[in-house]
Amino acid sequence: MVENKVKIPLNIKEWLIPQDKIFFSLLEEQSRLVVQGAKLLNDLLLDYKDVAKRRKEIKEIEHKGDEVVHTIQDRLAHTFITPIDREDIDQLSSLYDDVLDFTNTIVNKLYAYRITEITREMTLFGEVILKAVTELNVAFQNMRSLNQKEIERRSVEVHFLENEADELLNKSVAELFEQKDVILIIKYKEIYEDLERLTDVCEDVSNLLRDIVLKHS
Amino acid sequence: MVENKVKIPLNIKEWLIPQDKIFFSLLEEQSRLVVQGAKLLNDLLLDYKDVAKRRKEIKEIEHKGDEVVHTIQDRLAHTFITPIDREDIDQLSSLYDDVLDFTNTIVNKLYAYRITEITREMTLFGEVILKAVTELNVAFQNMRSLNQKEIERRSVEVHFLENEADELLNKSVAELFEQKDVILIIKYKEIYEDLERLTDVCEDVSNLLRDIVLKHS
Amino acid sequence: MVENKVKIPLNIKEWLIPQDKIFFSLLEEQSRLVVQGAKLLNDLLLDYKDVAKRRKEIKEIEHKGDEVVHTIQDRLAHTFITPIDREDIDQLSSLYDDVLDFTNTIVNKLYAYRITEITREMTLFGEVILKAVTELNVAFQNMRSLNQKEIERRSVEVHFLENEADELLNKSVAELFEQKDVILIIKYKEIYEDLERLTDVCEDVSNLLRDIVLKHS
DSSP states (O other): OOSOOOHHHHHHHHHHSOGGGHHHHHHHHHHHHHHHHHHHHHHHHHSOOOHHHHHHHHHHHHHHHHHHHHHHHHHHHHOSOOSSOHHHHHHHHHHHHHHHHHHHHHHHHHHHTTOOOOOHHHHHHHHHHHHHHHHHHHHHHTTTTTOHHHHHHHHHHHHHHHHHHHHHHHHHHHHHTTOSOHHHHHHHHHHHHHHHHHHHHHHHHHHHHHHHHHHHO | OOSOOOHHHHHHHHHHSOGGGHHHHHHHHHHHHHHHHHHHHHHHHHSOOOHHHHHHHHHHHHHHHHHHHHHHHHHHHHOSOOSSOHHHHHHHHHHHHHHHHHHHHHHHHHHHTTOOOOOHHHHHHHHHHHHHHHHHHHHHHTTTTTOHHHHHHHHHHHHHHHHHHHHHHHHHHHHHTTOSOHHHHHHHHHHHHHHHHHHHHHHHHHHHHHHHHHHHO | OOSOOOHHHHHHHHHHSOGGGHHHHHHHHHHHHHHHHHHHHHHHHHSOOOHHHHHHHHHHHHHHHHHHHHHHHHHHHHOSOOSSOHHHHHHHHHHHHHHHHHHHHHHHHHHHTTOOOOOHHHHHHHHHHHHHHHHHHHHHHTTTTTOHHHHHHHHHHHHHHHHHHHHHHHHHHHHHTTOSOHHHHHHHHHHHHHHHHHHHHHHHHHHHHHHHHHHHO
């Protein structure tokens, strides 16, 4: 819907989808973009090359995500009936956008800080993040049906993955201090912390989604 | 109102303003203090001298801001009819106070870390912050009339300014790593990050204000 | 209730406590665990030895806290009448859990970063944290009766303690920069910042509790 620049199919789709269900479609679309971003980040951390080029690809996904968020905000301002509270949709969409923003920020830093070598820990973080975002995506695909049980289950998984990232951070930073190059310590430490914070944001999104669904069940 | 220490004019004003509108006046007052703080910070970053003295001036503004926040909380506890939900006013006022707190924190750090030289990037941050706070102030002056369109417009501007600060941060820190003095890197990096976070808080305030007005429109 | 592994007393207690009051009991239980965590942290910072062993003790408390949070979430999903909004209880419990999580994180870092010496500032932070958590605990014991005045009073105290921690952080970090060992600066700076952030979370909890009680008074 957002990737498609042709206007007509969008309008046709609107006639088919009742006004108040469009928000689920938009959030599902946003969710797919967040997954794409996490996949690109994970790929980069698994096979670290062409950073400048792949950074642009992630930037594009992030931009598409922004467009969906703005579409959601625009629709909220012009739709009188929404299936769930307007401010809840708005807040959820904004917070979910932070996941993609953060993904973009991390790749920007890898590039700007001239990181030439990826550590094993960074690769592990990439995997945990992709798993967390995949769980989130399943939760968002179950939002339309207000499937509380499934969303709760995904929320528990995201919580475990966030804990895993937390332990990974402690271990990585402790090891980092064995290093001699202080500037490298500072750069790597910040990137580790950002990778971990990305899973924090995933957990925040998952908690908010769960709370909203809890409120409507 | 808050700057004025004479109690009588305050009471007279209260008789003229209906009880439930006093919160708009107080938030507008708070907003003016936030602008004053940002101006003092910007001035300091443009013309870096007399840090000890100017730090005290900002501290004073911050203290006045605290007083307004406490007045708001006090009134909320004793007013039965408010134009918007009590918890919304409380949250908005507390979050807005973080902008002034942060302004104060940054100046404290410049002083405590014995920073003797301001970088061009810091000056640029000062400008972005003043612009963001000025947009916020316009939004707050439009809160009373629940002017959703104008508040939305300011919110978009604050979002752009936050993005600008974000890019500025990436660029500044990347350049900083070319430095040799590691302790200076640590100090400057933290101040850059605080300056950027100040714009994050501005965006949070602007989003919250927009959400509250959206809820009441 | 949570510490007790025997199932029968729990069930008996449930018959005695009306369904919708169980959440106050659970939050009070959570609160006692948060105090226990802060006491262990404070003790460790006063008498720094046996870090590996005492780290495990705090980990255990943190685990018990997690169990209470999960019990609360579980009950919320299966209880139709709650004295206050379900999402409020959920959010409050999750946020309060961050205090215990953070306590655990700090002790983990002391251990993982191989910190051998505690500074006077760290000991002072430990005291401020214990005081803040003690105030929070009093506020939570007054939640059941929705004692707005007492909760407000505790909230003001927590705010003052957070300010104290803030000033302590500025002073500690500024002094730290007089050090020569950069890696030690990085380690200590992070621990100081975490100690201060713990008081920030205490203030967030106290504000949220106050807002919830304000809403129901």
